[in-house]
Amino acid sequence: MKLQLLSDLHLETETFDPEPAPGADLLVLAGDIDARWDGYARFAGWPVPVLVVAGNHEFDGRELHDAWPALRATCARHGLQLLQREATTVTTADGHRVRFVGATRWSDFDLFGAAQRERAMRAAGYFMRLMAATRGGQPFDAAGVRDEGLACRAWLEQALATPAAGRWDSTVVVTHFAPSLRSADPRYGRQPGTASFCSADDDLIARADLWLHGHLHCRHDYTVDRPGRRPARVVCQARGLQAKGEADGHDPLRLIEVWRPGRLQESD
Template sequence: MKLQLLSDLHLESEAFDPEPAAGAELLVLAGDIDNRWAALERFAGWPVPVLVVAGNHEFDDRELMDAWPRLHARCASLGLRLLERASAVLSDSQGRRIRFLGTVRWCDFDLFGPAGRKKAMRAGAYFQKVMRATLGGQPFDAAAVREEALACREWLAGALAQPGDEPCDATVVITHFAPSLRSTDPRYGAQSGTASFCNADDHLLPGVDLWLHGHLHCRHDYQVAHPDGRVTRVVSQARGLQAKGEPDGFQPLKLIEV
């Protein structure tokens, strides 16, 4: 299956017109498309199916318990399929069955292990203040983010451990947050704040053919080899902010094959 991947378009402030990639059989939106949700309309009537995983900024100034059902309804009304701790199995033009597992996979701040957690959470508090979100009427602070992240991780680990009702030819994971320190933004490197963007999910990579993510405003396309000879490809195709020059090198029509 040939995929088109877009994330971090930030269409609430950025000027960008998404176009279908020739030859793509599926479009994946990996979060931070528009914190107003208005620009999701641009993907209604897309010529191929569209899978959506929410990003952190989809919840700016929102109560998560209210936002989730509303975002599901919003996507459904536009013919888009939102995945949050949910899976979908799609067939490609060759009849191959591809399993997609999707979740925001919030950051758990354990990127540098338990010893680095407190410092990472202190650094992460800034990003939660920018979001100004709540959960159950309480501030969606670093501690609350961690709890959500652990629930995401538990679901994803369980889903990967289950082969599903019918065998599939490949497994694709879609998250907004990155699964490995390998995906760090080279401009900033490995620092405490990096734990707000990347998780230490390297142990989940075996058995995954392709892992798609966003969140970091840079591009990645690398492979991780496993002892059994299998390989996981990790791809991020984030656009970012024009004022920071982040779209330089962005390839919105890039095809990713699984």
């Protein structure tokens, strides 16, 4: 199976015209596509199935509990499938069954351990004020984000512990937030604010064959060793903001292959 991955297009402010990648079997939208949601209409009638995982900016200025069903309805109206703590299996024409496990995976701020959690949550206050969202009528603050992040983490852990039992051949995880400090933006490195972008899910990566994410406005492609098995792979294909030069070098037509079990991992 060959995937096209797009994230962090920020169509609420950026000018970008998405095009289908030749040879792709499926398109994954890994969040921060358009804070206004209007941009999702550009993917209606896409020639291959489209899976969506929401980013943080999909909830800018919104009530979280109301936004989820509204975003799901928006995606469905355009023929897109939203995954939030949900999994779906897609079978290619040649019989390759790929399970997609999707969740926003909000930050729990434990990237640097419990001792640094409070400091990380204080740093997140800036981002949450910009987001200006609510949760249950109250400001969606760092504590609320941590609650959501812990729920995502628990769901992912359970989903990735579920045996295939012959129902799928490969597993692809899609999150908006990154699963490892290895995905940190090299421009900023290790600082308290990095915990607002990356989670310490390194132990879960090895349970997937491929992990796709966005949120960091840079590109990554690295592997995690799994003794006796081919490595798990982590890919971020975020576009970012053109005005900051983040979109330089972004290849929206790049294909990411999900290898069948038993085949050696290869680079694109």
